[in-house]
Amino acid sequence: MGRGKVELKRIENPTNRQVTFSKRRDGLLKKAIELSILCDAEVALLVFSPSGKAYNFSSHDMDRTIRRYRNENGQHKMNSQGVRTIEVWKNEMDEMKKTIDTLEAKHKHLAGEDLSTLGMKELKQLERQLRIGVDRVRSKKALAPFVGAHKFIEEKCES
Known part of the structure; x- marks a missing residue:
């Protein structure tokens, strides 16, 4: 109906x-x-x-969506000479600053610094990432003598 x-x-x-x-x-x-x-x-x-x-x-995230909208609209904003406006550059710079801040925070967390801002879930995830990284380093270290010996043998065979 x-x-x-x-x-x-x-x-x-x-x-x-x-x-x-x-x-x-x-x-x-x-x-x-x-x-x-x-x-x-x-x-x-x-x-x-x-x-x-x-x-x-x-x-x-509402703020991120609004920033994205402004940036998308700003990509087409040009002044009379066809140059992107200052607002567009400023928005792009703000986005880059936020990305840098996020990456710096992640770097600090990986170094074991500034952990007070993390909750239990984030701490467990960080621990898992670090454990995987340590395992990769150990594997690489364990293979290093064999790789070195292999390169040495290859060099001797070539000469």
Whole structure:
């Protein structure tokens, strides 16, 4: 049983308007979640109610999605000479700084520094990564004499 077509005009009754807003907001949120899951899309949704209350949904990190949107739009922003705008360069620089900060934090963690910021799950994951790394180093060390002997034999055979 289908619904009739609704005339798109402002609902005058404030109570009816609020009820419609709530129902449609929930429907829009459901569609955003479905789009995110079904299509593996990065979705961000911002809705402000008539009273000014903000509602949001993000399938990933909202700030990251907004930065990505700004960068994507900024890629096409050019001044009259066809040069990328300062805003685009600034956004790109901010992203790079965040990446550097993240990598520096990971480096510190691998060195056993600044571990107080990590929870138990992250500590266990770090321990697992370090254990794998130590095993690789030990394997390489164990093979080193054989590799050296193999190279020595190859050199003697060639001469």
